[in-house]
Amino acid sequence: MPGRIMVGVDGSAPSNAALGWAADDAARTGAELRIVHALDRQPYSVGRFPDFGQWNYLLMAASRVLEAAEAAARERQPSVPVHAEVVEGTPAAVVQEQARQADELVIGNRGLGGFAGALLGSVTTQVAGQVRCPVVVVRADPPERVGEVGVGIDDSDVCGPAIGYAFEQADRRGARLRLIHAWQLPVHAFAPEIAFDVDEVRAAQRAVIRTRTAGWRERYPGVDLVEDVQSAHPVEALTGAPCDLLVVGSRGRGAFGSLLLGSVSRGVLHHARCPVAVVRPAEDAGGREPRAAVRESR
Template structure:
């Protein structure tokens, strides 16, 4: 169990794979621009602290489909800067509260499930949040937490907001 920045307790669901794995000394946490990812990030910081591991914070993003707006023009430098700012904003208070945890910011232009599963190949634990939209909405929209639970090669912790 961990507590978030507001001191509320969160009990994650952790799925551990059957196959023995080599330790890598790295915890991976997926983040986005929603406040719902904060409990998962707090849990990941605590796991990294307890294990003496590096925390890799992954934020994956994709540009909207041009089919939706074929005349849209994007300044890629501006988009990349904004995506890096998402990560810095999420990390600000937690890095201050956990100065002993080495943090690696990893911002990628990719689908979140693909990016997290790729990085998890060299991780001891993958931590993601779950917004808890319910079965119907999850089936319609898909889910990062479900995608990594089914495909990640390392143990996965899902922390509900």
């Protein structure tokens, strides 16, 4: 179970939606809600000129954003313990550092400083690729609820923590869990005449789902499951499913921000209309099941 859910706020519509999502999830899980606003003085710092009280104005503005967020969270979920704080630094650095103490991070898909037509802000892309805890990215206008959580499943060990997170979310919400596995027939450039038994391939792909989810089915027997096997690109299969939440794993490879996400998780973050949770394997878990779910099963 998450002990602390952190949400980054800046007063934008996506961050307000993220705040609501985080408060609701904290109420479902019994977690503490920590609201953080990053106060970045760098754009206003000019070394050759005196401050003239600008810092005080920045502090006042930050305090107003934080107070509004805290009031909204308490009104939405009065039973949730809330801690709110202004932290000085660039938004990406503040969120990454503060998320070290969180069990889940919730952020808007873009903040006040983003370009009008951008689907994802630079902070969101960087944070989602580098933070170790699950990161939930929320848009300003999520679709109406349908009572379903979706999770992407492949034949690698990387998706294990994502599957566990999805089962837990579905169980807490009383939602159906859609197990989404996309496959594409290989194309042999030098032997295009090779034929495949599509029914046999589809059966093999369903076996992948059942193998990957066997342990979680035992832990959460009350979760209603739908096996969704599609011959499609993974991003297309995932974003085409009507869900309240999409959960994807991330391979966690690469040296720079968004490269840590992997092409599928990046594509889902760009194209999904519903909130998306990116769940990376814990550093000491080696791709095994998340510790929160293991504790609950004991």
